[in-house]
Amino acid sequence: MTMLEMTLxxxxxAYLVWRFARLPVGITPLVILINGLSGFVIPKVHTGRRxxxxxxxxxxxxxxxxxxxNTGNLHxxxxxxDGDIPVTHWYQEARGSTxxxxxxxxxxxxxxxxxxxxxxxxxxxxxxxxxLSQDYYVVAIDMKGYGQSDKRLHLDYTNPGMALDVAELMxxxxxxxxxxxxxxxxTVLTDHLTNxxxxxxxxxxxxxxxxxxxxxxxxxxxxxxxxKTKFGAALFKSKNFIPIIYQAWFPSxxxxxxxxxxxxxxxxxxxxxxxxxxxxxxxxxxxxxDREDYLFKSMDMPMLMLQxxxxxxxxxxxxxxxxxxxxxxxxQFIHANHFLHLENPVATNRAxxxxxxxxxVSSNASTEEGVxxxxxxxxx
Numbered sequence: 001m002t003m004l005e006m007t008l009x010x011x012x013x014a015y016l017v018w019r020f021a022r023l024p025v026g027i028t029p030l031v032i033l034i035n036g037l038s039g040f041v042i043p044k045v046h047t048g049r050r051x052x053x054x055x056x057x058x059x060x061x062x063x064x065x066x067x068x069x070n071t072g073n074l075h076x077x078x079x080x081x082d083g084d085i086p087v088t089h090w091y092q093e094a095r096g097s098t099x100x101x102x103x104x105x106x107x108x109x110x111x112x113x114x115x116x117x118x119x120x121x122x123x124x125x126x127x128x129x130x131x132l133s134q135d136y137y138v139v140a141i142d143m144k145g146y147g148q149s150d151k152r153l154h155l156d157y158t159n160p161g162m163a164l165d166v167a168e169l170m171x172x173x174x175x176x177x178x179x180x181x182x183x184x185x186x187t188v189l190t191d192h193l194t195n196x197x198x199x200x201x202x203x204x205x206x207x208x209x210x211x212x213x214x215x216x217x218x219x220x221x222x223x224x225x226x227x228k229t230k231f232g233a234a235l236f237k238s239k240n241f242i243p244i245i246y247q248a249w250f251p252s253x254x255x256x257x258x259x260x261x262x263x264x265x266x267x268x269x270x271x272x273x274x275x276x277x278x279x280x281x282x283x284x285x286x287x288x289x290d291r292e293d294y295l296f297k298s299m300d301m302p303m304l305m306l307q308x309x310x311x312x313x314x315x316x317x318x319x320x321x322x323x324x325x326x327x328x329x330x331x332q333f334i335h336a337n338h339f340l341h342l343e344n345p346v347a348t349n350r351a352x353x354x355x356x357x358x359x360x361v362s363s364n365a366s367t368e369e370g371v372x373x374x375x376x377x378x379x380x
């Protein structure tokens with residue numbers, strides 16, 4: 001190779017390195033293509049990091065379970081939210097899969113189960129955990145494939161199957177009756193929780209966030225057909241996936257520190273490949289058919305459909321008739337984009353607390369059926 005050829009190849013290599021360092025953030029097909037390809041070449045993943053000077057709880061209420069590979073937190077490790085609100089990290093096996101979850105609050109109090117969606121872990125709900133744990137026992141999980149939960153590819157990634165996982169998890173935690181909260185793809189799973197036979201009569205209330213209901217998903221529709229491919233897995237692993245979601249697809253105005261933690265939680269090794277498995281067995285057409293065929297009938301608990309006013313793909317008018325399809329529901333909107341729990345936590349928490357207060361139930365009875373008018377929650 002001549003000196004000239006070596007120089008040219010050096011220039012090309014330097015350009016490619018420079019180009020990777022400056023990968024564009026956007027939602028045009030070309031930008032998505034470039035970022036997805038970069039995930040094949042230089043995936044941005046990590047294997048977890050240990051907490052310095054880790055503190056382990058004295059109340060080891062759940063048996064020690066071996067964490068999956070590539071995790072950071074220890075079983076029983078305490079982390080503090082908002083400076084002084086303790087949450088405890090745990091691992092528990094359910095139907096052959098190991099789940100990571102955190103708990104906060106008094107386990108003797110009424111429980112709330114939080115199931116995050118794409119691309120989030122338990123931490124995305126840290127505002128809700130810190131607030132609600134003052135009066136409830138909060139359990140927030142990482143869905144299978146996300147955060148520090150199991151990512152083995154042979155596991156059951158169907159929504160009905162994972163609902164059975166979570167039902168068994170709550171049994172092993174010895175939590176009989178509880179409220180459920182789901183967001184985005186987590187809501188698809190919590191929908192199926194309402195149909196698990198062993199949970200009949202045990203779900204007290206349902207806070208259902210950011211997911212289509214009786215109407216098809218509005219435009220623009222997320223490309224599930226791409227996310228189930230190897231390219232989709234590479235896109236999840238790309239350097240800019242989190243900025244694309246939170247800054248381009250759903251402009252959220254979150255702090256750099258918040259984005260960095262969301263990035264850390266989403267980039268555990270194996271996440272991209274595992275999440276792609278979800279979309280091999282589901283899509284919006286399948287999900288609305290499931291709701292129409294049997295899930296609407298199983299949603300017999302009081303329900304709050306908590307939606308973001310400015311979500312570009314889930315339009316307010318799509319929920320005009322939603323309460324008509326289930327026994328006891330109301331719709332409320334928050335001034336926020338898709339990630340209302342992060343963007344406007346004060347209004348989100350207030351809406352949840354108001355719903356819980358207005359639907360107080362006894363230990364053995366559900367509330368009366370009723371439908372409230374559409375509301376628009378103003379930010380403080």
